[in-house]
Amino acid sequence: MAEGEEAAVLAWMDQALDVAKEALEKGEVPVGCLLVYNGEVIGRGRNEVNETKNATRHAEMVAIDQVLDWCKQHNRDYKEVFPQLVLYVTVEPCIMCAAAVRLMKIPRVVYGCRNERFGGCGSVLSISSDDMVDSGDPFECSSGYRAEEAVELLKAFYRQENPNAPKSKVRKKDRRQQPYTDGRQKLTKNDT
Numbered sequence: 001m002a003e004g005e006e007a008a009v010l011a012w013m014d015q016a017l018d019v020a021k022e023a024l025e026k027g028e029v030p031v032g033c034l035l036v037y038n039g040e041v042i043g044r045g046r047n048e049v050n051e052t053k054n055a056t057r058h059a060e061m062v063a064i065d066q067v068l069d070w071c072k073q074h075n076r077d078y079k080e081v082f083p084q085l086v087l088y089v090t091v092e093p094c095i096m097c098a099a100a101v102r103l104m105k106i107p108r109v110v111y112g113c114r115n116e117r118f119g120g121c122g123s124v125l126s127i128s129s130d131d132m133v134d135s136g137d138p139f140e141c142s143s144g145y146r147a148e149e150a151v152e153l154l155k156a157f158y159r160q161e162n163p164n165a166p167k168s169k170v171r172k173k174d175r176r177q178q179p180y181t182d183g184r185q186k187l188t189k190n191d192t
């Protein structure tokens, strides 16, 4: 990736991280994303699972709905808009969201840290690249952008979840439950 392009990607990821921080403040798993169309953010989503009591309200699904609304408001055909989007998301899309990205024909995804438990872009399944009948086309993935910051937010969330647990127990629990890594090394290695 060229230097200028990398700087632009990092700037989008910073914005996605800001959205993830909002999720943390609202007591949601801190994942944030943007859907960018010709350099303009037309979808912005964070986890809303607890708030809505709907386990499918992941950041990406929220942002996809926003783009559909945008298309209606601007009288645009979603079938022409989605194939020109880039998804910037702080954590590797899960299997469900990766399938949604594929079905909506979003061609490019840039994400931060890996999702070792549910990741659909190589960590658990490879929805992003597999050949599948009648399920859209594979999409391009780039990863590792602002991964450490994304992991830090997730760690902060899991710490909040166990505020009364003794420190050693919190740490053990974190290790067992923490499904996210920065893609280069396991979280447990520097979780001291």
Ligand SMILES: [Zn+2]
Pocket: 058, 059, 060, 093, 094, 095, 096, 097, 098
């Ligand atoms: Zn998801």
